[in-house]
Structure formats: C-alpha cells, structure tokens
C-alpha cells in the first residue's frame with residue numbers, strides 16, 4: 001500500500017472529528033472517502049496532507065512515518081492535494097496559475113529570483129514546460145492564455161487538477177472534485193480521474209456525488225461522526241446496513 005493511517009484521531013476541544021481511524025490507500029487505485037455532512041472527511045484529508053496534526057495515531061507514506069512532517073515536506077515526498085477553485089487567481093491566465101503554483105514549490109529562492117540567476121532561469125523554463133505538459137494532460141492547452149475568470153466551473157476544476165499534477169505527485173488527494181458542476185461536466189472529470197490512475201497515479205478523493213463514486217471508485221471508506229463504519233468495494237458499501245442507516249434509509253446512495 002502507498003499510504004497507511006493507523007488509529008488516527010483528531011480532537012477539536014470536546015469533539016472527536018476523526019476517531020481512531022485505520023485506513024490504507026492502495027497504489028494505482030481510486031480510493032474514495034464518503035460520509036454524511038460533518039462526518040470528518042475534510043479533517044481526515046487535512047491530516048493526510050499535513051494541514052492538521054493528529055491528536056494521536058500515525059501516517060505512513062511509502063513506508064516512512066510522515067505523521068510529524070509539515071505539508072510542504074509531504075508535497076516533496078509526492079503527496080499533492082487539490083484546493084477549491086476559489087484558491088485560483090481569477091485575474092491571471094491559466095498557464096500563469098499553474099506556473100505560480102509550481103514555482104511556489106520549487107527550490108530557487110528570492111535572491112535567485114531578483115538577480116535572475118542561471119538557476120532561476122533554468123527553473124523558470126522547466127516550470128513553463130511542466131505547466132504546458134500538465135495542461136495538455138487535463139485538456140486545457142487551448143485555453144492556456146485565457147484568464148481564469150473567463151473559464152467554466154468545470155475548466156476551473158481542471159486547472160486545480162493541473163496545479164496538483166505539476167508537482168509530479170504519486171498520490172493526489174481530490175477534495176470534492178465534482179462539487180458545483182453539472183452532470184455532463186461530471187462525466188468529463190470522471191474520465192480525467194480514471195486517466196490519472198491509468199497514467200500511474202494513485203487517487204484518494206472525497207466526494208458527495210454518489211453516482212460518481214459508485215462508478216469510478218475501486219475502494220470506499222465510509223466515515224460517520226468521525227468513525228470508520230464501513231470499507232469495501234462500491235457494491236459492498238452500497239449494501240452495508242450501517243451505511244444505509246447513516247444515510248437515512250439509503251436514498252443518498254441509491
């Protein structure tokens with residue numbers, strides 16, 4: 001397995017947002033995390049990406065204990081996450097958004113940038129090439145020079161994907177990729193997620209749209225009130241009694 005989480009707990013005051021969860025992300029698969037509102041999904045993601053420190057428990061990535069590593073160190077090891085599209089620079093072009101995102105994670109320092117050293121120029125060129133490569137991958141080459149403000153919501157989602165992919169990750173954490181887009185557009189994003197896995201990446205995603213999860217996920221973990229209540233294939237999860245109860249009679253996962 002690529003990532004393993006052992007007895008992970010996150011407490012906010014008296015609230016156990018994530019409670020004693022053990023979970024593995026399988027390499028080369030689409031691993032989904034679902035659960036009703038407030039179940040602890042975002043908190044769990046924030047623990048994996050390094051935004052939050054767990055109250056207890058451990059996180060192992062490629063056999064290495066990363067529990068205490070900050071987010072940027074985890075990114076360097078190959079864990080990338082997408083942010084909401086509201087994090088994009090609306091008044092900048094698509095390519096600039098990807099380049100800026102990439103540059104924030106590359107090594108040349110401010111000193112290099114001001115003096116425009118050779119290393120800085122080399123990195124700049126590499127960032128640009130990388131940006132074009134990932135824009136091609138997500139299908140946005142034709143709008144590379146357009147301002148993000150003029151894109152559709154679905155295209156903005158693709159930019160968010162491109163930002164994550166620019167860091168050459170092994171594990172991509174997708175936070176509600178299909179939120180706020182229509183069913184037709186959802187299909188395009190599903191195809192893109194499948195393409196990422198076919199290209200050798202491992203995906204872990206949170207998503208409310210059950211039709212999408214049931215279609216593309218290989219494995220699903222279900223959280224409820226911070227606890228893992230079920231885990232398995234879409235078929236297993238769909239028929240799990242505890243899951244049906246958690247979703248108020250099962251209408252949400254029908």
Ligand SMILES: Nc1ncnc2c1ncn2[C@@H]1O[C@H](COP(=O)(O)OP(=O)(O)OP(=O)(O)O)[C@@H](O)[C@H]1O
Pocket residue numbers: 012015016017035036037038039040041042043044
């Ligand atoms: N920074 C925080 N401080 C205090 N409580 C928090 C914090 N972040 C989350 N919580 C609480 O932890 C619980 C889990 O929240 P979380 O956002 O992880 O759930 P979620 O499953 O992602 O929900 P949703 O599907 O609505 O986004 C909730 O009760 C929430 O109010």
